Amino acid sequence: xxxxxxxxxxxxxxxxxxxxxxxxxxxxxxxxxxxxxxxxxxxxxxxxxxxxxxxxxxxxxxxxxxxxxxxxxxxxxxxxxxxxxxxxxxxxxxxxxxxxxxxxxxxxxxxxxxxxxxxxxxxxxxxxxxxxxxxxxxxxxxxxxxxxxxxxxxxxxxxxxxxxxxxxxxxxxxxxxxxxxxxxxxxxxxxxxxxxxxxxxxxxxxxxxxxxxxxxxxxxxxxxxxxxxxxxxxxxxxxxxxxxxxxxxxxxxxxxxxxxxxxxxxxxxxxxxxxxxxxxxxxxxxxxxxxxxxxxxxxxxxxxxxxxxxxxxxxxxxxxxxxxxxxxxx
Amino acid sequence: xxxxxxxxxxxxxxxxxxxxxxxxxxxxxxxxxxxxxxxxxxxxxxxxxxxxxxxxxxxxxxxxxxxxxxxxxxxxxxxxxxxxxxxxxxxxxxxxxxxxxxxxxxxxxxxxxxxxxxxxxxxxxxxxxxxxxxxxxxxxxxxxxxxxxxxxxxxxxxxxxxxxxxxxxxxxxxxxxxxxxxxxxxxxxxxxxxxxxxxxxxxxxxxxxxxxxxxxxxxxxxxxxxxxxxxxxxxxxxxxxxxxxxxxxxxxxxxxxxxxxxxxxxxxxxxxxxxxxxxxxxxxxxxxxxxxxxxxxxxxxxxxxxxxxxxxxxxxxxxxxxxxxxxxxx
Numbered sequence: 001x002x003x004x005x006x007x008x009x010x011x012x013x014x015x016x017x018x019x020x021x022x023x024x025x026x027x028x029x030x031x032x033x034x035x036x037x038x039x040x041x042x043x044x045x046x047x048x049x050x051x052x053x054x055x056x057x058x059x060x061x062x063x064x065x066x067x068x069x070x071x072x073x074x075x076x077x078x079x080x081x082x083x084x085x086x087x088x089x090x091x092x093x094x095x096x097x098x099x100x101x102x103x104x105x106x107x108x109x110x111x112x113x114x115x116x117x118x119x120x121x122x123x124x125x126x127x128x129x130x131x132x133x134x135x136x137x138x139x140x141x142x143x144x145x146x147x148x149x150x151x152x153x154x155x156x157x158x159x160x161x162x163x164x165x166x167x168x169x170x171x172x173x174x175x176x177x178x179x180x181x182x183x184x185x186x187x188x189x190x191x192x193x194x195x196x197x198x199x200x201x202x203x204x205x206x207x208x209x210x211x212x213x214x215x216x217x218x219x220x221x222x223x224x225x226x227x228x229x230x231x232x233x234x235x236x237x238x239x240x241x242x243x244x245x246x247x248x249x250x251x252x253x254x255x256x257x258x259x260x261x262x263x264x265x266x267x268x269x270x271x272x273x274x275x276x277x278x279x280x281x282x283x284x285x286x287x288x289x290x291x292x293x294x295x296x297x298x299x300x301x302x303x304x305x306x307x308x309x310x311x312x313x314x315x316x317x318x319x320x321x322x323x324x325x326x327x328x329x330x
Numbered sequence: 331x332x333x334x335x336x337x338x339x340x341x342x343x344x345x346x347x348x349x350x351x352x353x354x355x356x357x358x359x360x361x362x363x364x365x366x367x368x369x370x371x372x373x374x375x376x377x378x379x380x381x382x383x384x385x386x387x388x389x390x391x392x393x394x395x396x397x398x399x400x401x402x403x404x405x406x407x408x409x410x411x412x413x414x415x416x417x418x419x420x421x422x423x424x425x426x427x428x429x430x431x432x433x434x435x436x437x438x439x440x441x442x443x444x445x446x447x448x449x450x451x452x453x454x455x456x457x458x459x460x461x462x463x464x465x466x467x468x469x470x471x472x473x474x475x476x477x478x479x480x481x482x483x484x485x486x487x488x489x490x491x492x493x494x495x496x497x498x499x500x501x502x503x504x505x506x507x508x509x510x511x512x513x514x515x516x517x518x519x520x521x522x523x524x525x526x527x528x529x530x531x532x533x534x535x536x537x538x539x540x541x542x543x544x545x546x547x548x549x550x551x552x553x554x555x556x557x558x559x560x561x562x563x564x565x566x567x568x569x570x571x572x573x574x575x576x577x578x579x580x581x582x583x584x585x586x587x588x589x590x591x592x593x594x595x596x597x598x599x600x601x602x603x604x605x606x607x608x609x610x611x612x613x614x615x616x617x618x619x620x621x622x623x624x625x626x627x628x629x630x631x632x633x634x635x636x637x638x639x640x641x642x643x644x645x646x647x648x649x650x651x652x653x654x655x656x657x658x659x660x
Contacts, residue, residue: 018426052396052423052645055385066382085415085443093382096348113415315382 003151005289010061010158011136012079013115018053020120035129043132056313057093061158063314067282069098076100080139086114106135125270140166141173149177159190162198186212189219212242263298266306275314279304333481335619340391340488341466342409343445348383350450365459373462386643387423391488393644397612399428406430410469416444436465455600470496479507489520492528516542519549542572593628596636605644609634
């Protein structure tokens with residue numbers, strides 16, 4: 001048995017969550033429902049304009065790993081913060097959930113701070129994200145512990161990390177170590193605009209190194225440059241052993257071994273959509289690692305996603321195992 | 331017309347909110363429902379034991395002032411943070427709510443950090459607080475702007491501040507300036523154990539300088555060393571022009587000018603009791619400053635308190651004016 005069921009690599013961010021309206025997004029040039037990268041001066045300026053906020057640990061893959069830890073999975077996270085107050089908050093919240101977090105803190109000497117994501121939630125529950133990567137951008141191969149990767153069943157890569165300068169080298173090192181020891185690799189495309197920025201690199205990695213692809217409708221359409229969701233899913237299934245396509249309120253599609261399941265979403269009042277895809281992936285991977293059938297993993301993903309969008313913040317608050325039991329999936 | 335309707339002086343803290351159970355409180359020597367002061371090593375140790383948390387600006391008087399700003403009142407806050415990330419969060423959240431916050435940030439050279447309060451919420455919604463005052467402890471007379479105090483209708487003092495070394499001198503300076511210019515002074519007793527630590531000093535101030543006393547049942551019983559709530563309220567009414575005694579689910583009592591009103595609480599599902607008294611005081615003071623009758627101010631206080639205990643965090647989330655209108659108090 002390997003030490004870790006799932007190890008995630010991602011951008012380590014603290015979410016700064018505030019409510020706003022559509023007009024504010026427009027006035028401030030913020031694209032609704034997507035993630036935009038901003039630099040620190042823009043982050044300071046934008047922060048000065050938003051209303052009172054709250055700070056909750058975030059980061060897409062970190063949310064996924066926190067969900068797996070919450071479920072009792074053996075899991076670890078690799079992502080870079082600075083040795084500042086936000087960095088301490090980020091590390092605490094992962095460890096307190098039961099995940100291993102040992103990425104070295106970046107030194108205080110540098111002027112970069114721990115990354116943050118200003119998440120603006122509109123009345124419809126949609127979240128629009130402005131991310132200042134800070135130190136998370138500089139995760140490089142030196143931060144990858146090959147022994148950890150060899151001891152990992154599933155390596156989970158966050159697509160957002162394609163934006164960092166040494167990301168590819170870090171991913172390559174982790175993939176080599178994990179697959180070389182018989183582990184498998186999952187990736188999430190993260191965001192349609194992130195796919196657009198890095199389509200060729202994503203595609204190469206998918207074809208060569210990926211065992212499981214997570215993507216939502218917009219992301220997979222962007223990846224395969226088509227308007228046809230079903231065609232995109234099929235194209236992906238021709239390249240990857242496992243394809244999981246999420247479609248928000250319409251549930252999720254799972255394609256593997258020539259089969260195609262559709263799993264319906266759980267109807268919920270959407271308070272804050274942040275983390276829906278992250279928790280879907282966490283529950284799905286936990287299910288796979290625990291040996292559940294793909295369709296059951298998909299149902300677990302939908303239940304976890306519905307829990308996280310029913311409250312503010314992208315980390316699980318309810319007891320997911322109890323919810324799984326209520327829905328009869330475990 | 332004075333520039334400020336209400337200026338509050340208090341301990342500037344960021345709340346670190348986490349869920350826990352009764353057993354954890356007992357194992358860690360945390361008194362349920364009260365506030366205990368802890369030093370930084372204990373804060374670090376305790377933080378390492380609690381589950382995932384979220385950070386939301388807090389501080390008792392700061393919550394009150396944020397509520398008044400939310401209602402559109404002309405208000406300012408005086409309380410000390412350091413120039414660190416938590417300090418920036420604290421200042422942002424007050425300013426973003428519309429309150430004036432100009433207290434100088436403490437210099438980076440010192441090793442003290444911005445104060446924080448570890449708020450542990452049990453399944454019954456009760457909150458147990460462990461406060462590391464950090465820089466907030468050192469608010470002194472040099473931080474009091476006499477011109478601001480002269481331009482203030484109501485000065486609002488947080489009883490918790492009696493624990494700081496220069497608190498009395500700072501309060502005295504503020505009271506002198508405010509009352510000397512025709513302003514009035516309100517105080518909250520904050521906590522029964524805080525009253526026990528400083529009973530004589532509280533009593534002297536109440537008799538000599540206070541126009542309005544806020545206290546909950548436990549606090550006023552401790553103040554007047556009796557088991558009889560009604561007797562304590564009457565004793566206070568003999569010393570202060572306005573007495574407002576809150577009694578959690580049993581509503582509030584208002585005694586002034588020989589009259590005594592009882593205002594019922596608004597039934598609510600308690601999610602997190604943090605801030606109930608703070609928001610009661612904020613709505614009450616705003617009502618007074620706007621010229622509403624005492625009983626109406628009490629009803630506003632109960633509505634605001636019921637809103638803040640219905641969610642996590644001690645700052646208002648719903649539109650309080652809309653709630654007041656729904657209840658027919660404005």
